[in-house]
Amino acid sequence: MATPVMEKSDQAPEPGFADSPYITVTFRVRRFNPEVAAEATWEDFQLEIDPKERVLDALHKIKWELDGSLTFRRSCAHGICGSDAMRINGKNRLACKTLIKDLSPEKPITVEPIKGLTVLKDLVVDMEPFFQAYRDVMPFLITKDTNEPTRERLQTAEDRERFDDTTKCILCAACTSSCPVFWNDGQYFGPAAIVNAHRFIFDSRDEAGEQRLEILNDRDGVWRCRTTFNCTDACPRGIEVTKAIAEVKRALITRRF
Template structure:
């Protein structure tokens, strides 16, 4: 894709009298626009809006879409940091738009918003998530057991649960995977999110499919591609120690202890 150019700005209406006494500020959002039906080139477009700095980037995107440009395209659902659908690059960092407050972004300067990297951009801030979810499916992210169906609950101690508790927090937002330089350069790499979700079951004491998952991740596109840059850990909006989980999977492959 060619280097983006700067498009003519969209600007909100002038504020009403008394605005100076309100908590609102005028913020500029510089959004990387891409519409394959119009042009093969991406463009940066500026939008000026009046908004409370305590609101979120997602609120700003809604305001732009509803009041200035209805063609702006992005994903969102729950708006509370649980669904993970509104992951995007904000001021050069992967974040959830619904968890990022405008006041934390130095709003006196233009706030840049663009699609996450490493996945094909379909339109504006929307990327093709199919490769990401295929890697997730490939690691078999479900409980595998043998024998007959149990007649009672599978019990687990709090200590056993603690072993994999951190990786149960993943919301599949792709912020970690799309922050990984290896994934940017080679989309065949499983990526941090898939490995995190494999970790969640490999270290589950009730699961019996750990060996299968380890063999899958022992592939040339598995855990050995990780270069331990910690980008994934920094990008995770749920605070998961992603790099630590990847290292634990590597260790399990070497020792066969998990």
């Protein structure tokens, strides 16, 4: 009896080829090393990678397998620490939350540091000006009672809802470094600092709202905002940043908060 022959179209694909989930993706990374050159350059890396992976996974692959000198920040890798904010295809994003398949991977994917802050090396920027603005708005609960409370400071669900949105900030600087005003004037407090001031200004348990409002009433404060909505678009946590800034402006005018 003749041995049956499987038609080519019916044959199972060879492992590692037609059934492979991997595609070839080019990552175009902006490189800068002040010990080597004064100017930044672009460098391409080609990877075989699953498009369902994240940009952070690709950066790990580049660093671990192709170029150990590539420098970037990351920590939790789950969109909570905010340390891996960078510009990906021209938009501020968290590398750990950005899937390769969502970036048109048939074209080179560009990766560069966030704008408005001094680049230290490759994708790492100096975050100190950003955190100084954050510290300046006193992002902590302040009460007139100097003694520790003997019971929990209670507030209603409605009071808590008033500032719920701005408690979501993870200090990634994506909003601040997307702001054209911040790009042109590093003295501007920036959206993230205002968001964190908002979180306490509208907290019914806090008693330093007036003080924070006066800090933001400075020439480099809330009035520098031009309402471009870049900050709201850039926030990986979905915070309505521009709305929060508008509410702080309104509180400055009405002194009601």
